[in-house]
Amino acid sequence: MDRMPAWADAVLVPLISLLLAAILSALVILAIGESPVEAFRLMVEGALMRSAGWGYTLYYATNFIFTGLAVAVAFHARLFNIGGEGQAMLGALGVALVCLYIPWPHWSLALLAASASAALFGALWALIPAYLQATRGSHIVITTIMFNFIAAALLNYLLVNVMKPAGMMEPATATFPQAVHLPTFQDMFSTAATPLFRGSPANVTFFVALLACLFVWALIWRTRLGYEIRAQGHSETAARYAGIRPVRIVVIAMLISGALAGLMGINSTMGEAERLILNSTEGAGFIGIAVALMGRNHPLGVLLAAILFGFLYQGGAELALWTNIPRELIVVIQALVILFTGALDNMVRMPLERAFLAARRRRTRRAEPAE
Template sequence: MTVLPKWADAILIPLLSILISFVISGLVILYLGLNPFEALRLMVTGALGSSYGWGYTLFYTTNFIFTGLCAAIAFHARLFNIGGEGQATLGGLGVALVCLAVPWPHWTLALPAALIGGALFGAAWAFIPAWLQARRGSHIVITTIMFNYIAAALMVYLLVEILKPEGSMDPATRRFGPGAELPLFSDIFGLVGIPFSSSAPANISFFIALLACLLFWLLVWRTRLGYEIRAYGHSETAADYAGISPARMIIIAMIVSGALAGCMAINSVMATERLVLNSVEGAGFIGLAVALMGRSHPVGVILAALLFGFLYQGGGELALWANIPRELIILIQGLVILFTGALDNMVRMPLERIFLMIRRPGKQGA
C-alpha cells in the first residue's frame, strides 16, 4: 500500500532530494574556501538571468527531454535502457546523413526528414539489443552499455575515415548548408516582437520535444499499445496470461525508446550545423536520471529536464566566472542524480514514517 499521497510522491520527494544534494554541494564549495551562496547566485543568473542563459538552458533541456522520454518508455516496459547515449549518437549520424544528402531548400523540409532519419537510426541501434533480449535472453543492460561503446567507436571511424572533408584536420562532417538551419528562439520570438539573444542555440526543436511529450502521453495512457507495454512492465506473467507477447513488447518499447533518443539529434546536431565527435555529451545518461526523477511521466520529464538544463548551463557559467574547477560541476550533477535517482528510498522511508505519524493521532481522535 502506498503511504504517501500523490503530491508528496511526485513533488515533495524530488524537491527534498534536490535540496539535500544542494546542501552537500554547498558544503563542498565551502570546504574549497568559496561562498556557496555566491556560487548559487552565479548559477542562477548564468542559467536564468538573461535570454542568453535561458537560450542555453532550454537547449540542454531539449536534449534531456528526448533522452528522458527514451528512458521513460523503457521503464514502462520495465527495461533499463542504458543505451540512450549510443542511440542518440546513431541518431546524430542519421540526422547528419539526411542533412548532407541533398542541398535542402528550406528547414521546413529538412526538419521532418532529419527527424525521420534520426529516429530510424536510433531505433535501429536499439533494435539489436532488444532482439537479443527478446530472442536470446541477453540482458538489455549489458548489451545497451556495450552498444554505447560500439557507437562511439563507429563514430570515430566514420568521422575520421569517411565523413571528414578532404584536407580537414577536424574529425567532423562538412557544414550542412543554410537550408538545414533551424529557426532559433531569436527568430521565433522575433516574429511576435520579443527580443531574444541570437547567440543562444535554443531552437524550434524545443517545441518538437514538447510535442513528443504529448505524443508520449497519448501512447502510454491512451493507446492499446501503451496499455500492453505498461501491462508487460508491471507483470510478465500477467501479460503472458492476457496474450500479450513479451518479445513483441520488448522490441516495440525499445524501438520507440531508441527513436526518441535519436530524435535528440535534431537539436544537438542540427544546431551545430555539422556532426562532430561526441555530439551527445552524456545526455543519454542524464536521461535515465531525468526519467527516474520525472517518474516516467512526460510532465515530470519536462520538469526534471529543465532542472538538469539549469545545472548544465549554470554549472558551465560557474566554472567560467568563479574559481571553481570544472569537476565540481560534475560532482553537483552527480549528487543530484545520486539523490533523485539512486537514493530515492533514503528520502522516501523517513517521509513515509513522518506521514504515518501525522496520520495516526488523527485516526484515533476520529
C-alpha cells in the same frame, strides 16, 4: 493503505532529495573556500536572468527531454535502457545523411525528414539489444552499454575515413547547406528594438521535444499499446496470462525508446553544430537516466527535470567562468543531484511514507467514536 499520496511521491520526494543535494553541494563549496550563496546567485543569474542564459538552459534541456523520455518509455516495460548515448549518436548520423546528401528547398521539409531519419536510426540501434533481451535473455543493461561503445567507434570511423571533406583535419562533416539550418530562438523572438537569446543555440527543436512529451503521454496512458507496455512492466506473468506477448512488447518498447533518443540528434547536429561532429551527445544519454528517475517516468516530470539539469549545466558553466570553482566540481554537484534523486531515493521516500502512515493512523484514531 500504507503508501503516501501520489502527489507526495511525485513532488515532495524529488524536492527533498534536491534540497539534500543542494545542502551537501553548499558544504563542498564552503570547503574549498567559496561562498555557496554567491555561487547560487551566479548560477541563477547566468542561467535564468538573461535571455541568452535561458537559451543555453533550454538547449541543454531539449537534449535531456529526448533522452529522458527514451529511458522513461523503456522503464514502463521494466527495461533499463542505458544505450541512449549510442542511440543519439546514430540518430545524429541519420540527421547528417539527410541534410548533406538530399537537397531541400526549406528547413521545415528537412526537419520532417531528419526527424524521421533520426528516429529510424536510433530505433534500429536499439533493435538488436531488444531482440537479444526478448528472445535470448541477454541483459538489456549490458548490451545497451556495449552498443554505446560500438556506436562511438562506428561514428569515429565514418568521420575520419568516409564523411570528412578532403583536406579537412577535424573529424567532422562539411557544414550543412544554409537551406536546412533551423531557426534559432534569436531568429524567432528577437526584434530590431529588443534582441533576445543572442548567441544561444536554442532552436525550434525545443518545440519538437514538447511534442514528444505529448506523444509519450498519449502513448503510455491513452492507447492499448501503452497499457500493454505498463502491464508488461508491472508483471510479465500477468501480462502473458492476459494474452500480451512479452517478446513483442519488449521489442516495441525499445524501438520507441531508441527512436526518442535518436531524435536528440536534431538538436545537437542540425540545430546547434549544423554538421556532424564527434561527441555531439556530450553525455546527454546518461543524464537522461537521472532525468527520467527524477521525473518519475512521466512526461511532465521529465520536462521539469530536464529544465533543472539544463539549469545545472548552464549555471555550472557560469561558475567555472566567473569563480575559482573548478569545472570538475560542477560535475560533482550534478552527481550529487543524481545520487539523491536516484540511488538514494528510498532514503527520502521511506521516512516520508512512515510519516504519512503515522499521520493517517492519528486521524483514524481521532475519528473513531469514544466508547
